[in-house]
Amino acid sequence: MFVQSHLSSINGLNGRSQIKFLFNENFNAIEISERGFSKMLKDAFGNEWNPLYLSMAQATVEVGKKAKTDHEKFPKYVVYDVLKVIGKPLNEIKIDPKWGFKLVEKDGIIYFQIETISGPRLFPQEMIIAAFLKSMKLQTESILNVQIKEICISTNFKLNESQKAIFEKAAEMNFLEISGFDVL
Template sequence: MENQIFNIPSKLPIYNAKLNAVGIDLGTLECCAFVVRKHGPDGVVLDEFTAQRTLPSNMNLSQLNFCYGQIAINRMDINAQFSIFDIKQLLGKTFNEIVIDPLWPFEVVDYGNQISLTCGKFDEETLIFGTSTALCSVLLKFMKQKIEEYQGTILSEAVITVPSSFSEKQKEATIEAAEIAKWKSIHLLPEPIASAVAYSYEIEIPNRSTFLLFDCGGGTTDICIAKVCDNRIKIICDNGDLFLGGKDFDKLLINYFNSVLKHMYEVNVLETNKKYRLMIKCREIKHNLSTYENDKLDVDDFKFDDYSDIPITRNEFEDMATDLILRAKNLIAESLRNAKFTSANIDTVFQVGGGCRMPMIKKMLKDMFPNAEHKCSIHPEELVAKGAALYSYSLKNETM
């Protein structure tokens, strides 16, 4: 993506809502969708259970009742064999290219030139849910339905974002999944560009300034160094890690609490279906430690009639995450070297993705770029979809 140039869409006082501009962030852990209405980008409520604009990328595909988002997460405790998640990490890959996660309730099998997922039993027969592309299309189809309900019309065109580190095969698989979901016209947009477009809508980025965009999502981390010149974004360097994201911080907590439960309470949660409950609880604790200095795990969630708890502090969590933070720092340093820059060349650091809510991420960025201006949106996890919708609007507006 280096040396590519993208126009920054003009911010308008009034938008033409009839253009039905749609932007979709198909995330590893959460999905988000925005449309452009009269007064600008507007988030679509995707999760029926929580009424939130972000939808956990979880599906429960029991033959009796398909469900998506938070309900699918809640059912993992009792119905884990029908659960699908982390599908984006499998999209467009062969069997030899993936890393099996022991928390997956499904089995990944080699299916010719791509992979297939098998899980669950119905009438004692194993269900073969299909390829990663086909399963991704199920999620995209559900999102399409929710966006159409919100817009009150049938839609056929969307901008879908992808990590800058996605291979051509992964991009092709994303397009194929969208086509199966009945999106007829699909435009792929790198996630860092979508985020930069969203920030340009929220604030005025000075002309001839250089920015670094750090996007820590649920499954991946993207870095983009770019210059703004005459209302255009010129990419100088982009970099990414497909195996560094919020879920890696979750795993630190999962392993820690499971170790304590195993040695102090004689409960090995990772050998039971309660490992999904632990996964959910650890994600909540991670979020809480971004706001509070300490939190705890209730033991009675995993061992009947034991009302003790396992405390944890933010400092302890940050100590666990030292290696992950080092990986992120090395990724930034590599990006600066590729761009032939130093930290002094960066005027602004834009923070994107839910991972940027963690104080340790903010501190790392501030330490590495002490003289830069640091910007983090109120809803950093929505920026990618928001920027994609604005970019979609600019594409549609050009064809008018």
């Protein structure tokens, strides 16, 4: 199998493999590239692309499909459309009336206000992105059976410097280094 036959190079020993965390609209995915070949990793349900949703409706944070399901019953507990928000000033963000979460500006910083089982809480943007990166890191490490330290971030639009800084802080929270940013 492609993925398991190239563990040493994916772990960064020869510098030719690359782990890309892909973000496209309200979905994320993981791609492993080596020697001109790419492979999308699949989750336990066989999905390559997962919903970019985060839920605080339970005692533990949920991301992906489970969080999207939570959104139907508990919209105030779920964050999505994060790529439309992060790294932008409040006056540039188009607030969707369907959002159950709120955006709160404090000292020039935009926070997501989300309902939790303990009441409403403010979360910085990098914390939300960190939750997605953590999930993607754990999935990658579980499938490849290696620890990853370096990733590339690909989005469906060019990130501004503020957005890159948020991704970098989120990666740091997960002991990851971002080797580069590119556009899908």
